[in-house]
C-alpha cells in the first residue's frame with residue numbers, strides 16, 4: 001500500500017510517499033481503507049519535534065515509535081478481527097488514531113474500542129475525517145470548563161480547527177459566544193453562530209468591558225495572566241495547552257450533533273497523499289481556516 005513515512009525530524013521534505021506492506025488486523029482490530037485524513041497542528045508538531053518534548057515520546061534523535069503521521073481519518077472497514085463485535089465489513093467510519101497516528105496510509109488497523117465510530121450519515125468522507133481531533137478537543141475543553149446555558153464564553157482563536165468547532169459547541173450549550181479572530185475570518189466565524197466578534201487586528205480583546213464565565217484559548221496564543229481580569233469571580237480559563245480529559249462516548253456525541261444539524265465542519269483546502277509536503281507547509285503557517293484535508297481514495 002502507499003503510505004507517507006518520515007524517518008527524521010524536520011521540514012515537510014522529510015515526508016516521503018512509499019510502498020509498504022498492507023497491515024493485517026489483530027483479533028480485536030478493524031482494517032480501515034482510508035478515504036480521507038487531515039493535516040493538524042499535531043502532525044506538523046510531531047514532524048518537526050516541536051515542542052522538544054515530542055522527542056521524549058517519539059525518539060530523541062529520530063522518529064522511532066511513530067513513522068506514519070495522520071492523527072485522524074475516515075474510511076470503509078475492509079476486514080475485521082475475530083473478536084470484533086461493534087463493526088462489520090463495509091461500515092463507513094471516522095476515527096482519531098490518537099498518539100499512534102497512522103492516517104497517512106491507504107490502510108490502517110485500529111482496535112475496535114479506540115476512538116472509532118460509524119460516520120455521521122450526512123457527511124462525506126473528507127468532512128468526517130476533520131471531526132475527531134478538532135471536534136473532540138473543543139468538546140472536551142468546553143466540558144472541562146463546565147460551559148452552560150446563558151454563560152458568557154470567550155473563544156480566543158475562533159477560526160482554526162478547534163476554534164470553529166468550539167464556537168458551534170458553545171452555541172449548542174446555550175452560551176453567549178464572543179469570538180476573537182482576524183479580519184479575513186470575521187464572516188466565517190459569524191456564520192458559525194458567534195454572537196460577538198472581536199477582530200484582533202483592530203481591537204485588543206483584553207480591553208473589552210464584558211466579563212466571562214469561561215475563556216477558552218483555542219490556539220494557545222494568549223495566557224491566563226493576560227485574561228485574568230476578564231473572568232467573573234468563579235470564571236474558568238482553559239487552554240489547548242492543557243489536558244482536555246476525555247469521556248467514553250464523545251465521538252458519538254459529535255456524530256449526533258452533526259446529524260441533527262447543530263455542528264458542521266469548515267474545510268479550507270484539499271490535497272492528495274502525493275501533495276502531503278505542500279499540505280504540511282501550508283498548515284504549519286498556522287493560518288488555516290478550519291481544516292485541511294488529504295484525500296487518499298476518490299469517493300467523496
Ligand SMILES: NC(=O)c1ccc[n+]([C@@H]2O[C@H](COP(=O)([O-])OP(=O)(O)OC[C@H]3O[C@@H](n4cnc5c(N)ncnc54)[C@H](OP(=O)(O)O)[C@@H]3O)[C@@H](O)[C@H]2O)c1
Nearest residue numbers: 041137157159160161162182218219220221240286287288
Ligand atoms: N491539548 C490538546 O489535546 C490539543 C488537541 C488539538 C490541538 N491542540 C493544539 O491547539 C492548537 C490549535 O490547533 P488547531 O488545529 O485548531 O490549529 P489551526 O487550525 O492550525 O489554527 C489556525 C488558526 O489559528 C488562528 N491564529 C493563529 N495565530 C493566532 C493569534 N495570534 N491569535 C488568534 N488567532 C490566531 C489563525 O487565524 P489567523 O489567520 O486570523 O491568525 C487560524 O485560523 C495547536 O497548537 C494544537 O497543537 C491541542
